[in-house]
């Protein structure tokens with residue numbers, strides 16, 4: 001199975017990334033998408049992807065850091081995306097829960113990413129928290145101008161945004177949050193999203209699933225989230241793994257399975 005959202009370049013994995021990746025592979029994780037959080041960190045993310053055949057990269061800037069990316073342009077993202085290990089734009093989006101950056105800065109930066117997705121045809125990886133309405137409105141407006149693939153990552157929003165993204169052909173990814181005791185709303189959405197539109201992720205080092213909750217998360221933990229979601233959806237774990245992997249490669253069409261000839 002594929003971990004569609006990992007944060008590998010930071011401090012959390014600085015001491016033992018090779019061991020973390022070895023455990024991940026041993027657990028059956030056949031690929032990971034390493035996410036760019038700040039544009040200045042893109043070289044670090046890209047370097048990991050170039051070193052590891054089963055890791056791809058995204059390019060973008062998290063909405064938390066919108067205030068630090070006033071000068072980032074669509075051309076910056078499009079140029080970085082020429083790197084052949086880059087398969088997605090983001091993560092980007094809107095976060096009014098933490099509010100680390102003003103909503104104006106977040107909207108501007110999200111628009112910059114949406115234009116990059118339109119230009120490159122790469123999927124946009126969307127982070128959204130307490131901003132469902134505006135996120136859906138912006139996705140629909142940009143999509144109407146020129147369509148692009150959409151992924152709602154680590155989904156914790158309401159049913160309406162998920163439905164509006166699905167209506168645009170989008171995909172929805174679930175993290176270890178789905179296994180948390182009180183996450184009834186997230187589980188209700190996971191039950192609703194069709195099996196051919198679901199992706200899975202750890203969002204490591206954050207959000208370790210039960211039974212590792214509260215510890216550092218790593219890609220190997222994806223197995224627990226996948227088993228949990230398979231049970232929730234009433235499908236065999238093997239089938240669920242195959243479906244989510246196929247979904248990943250359908251959405252991130254630039255990614256090739258490790259070992260496949262291009």
Ligand SMILES: [Zn+2]
Pocket residue numbers: 091127153154
């Ligand atoms: Zn996120």
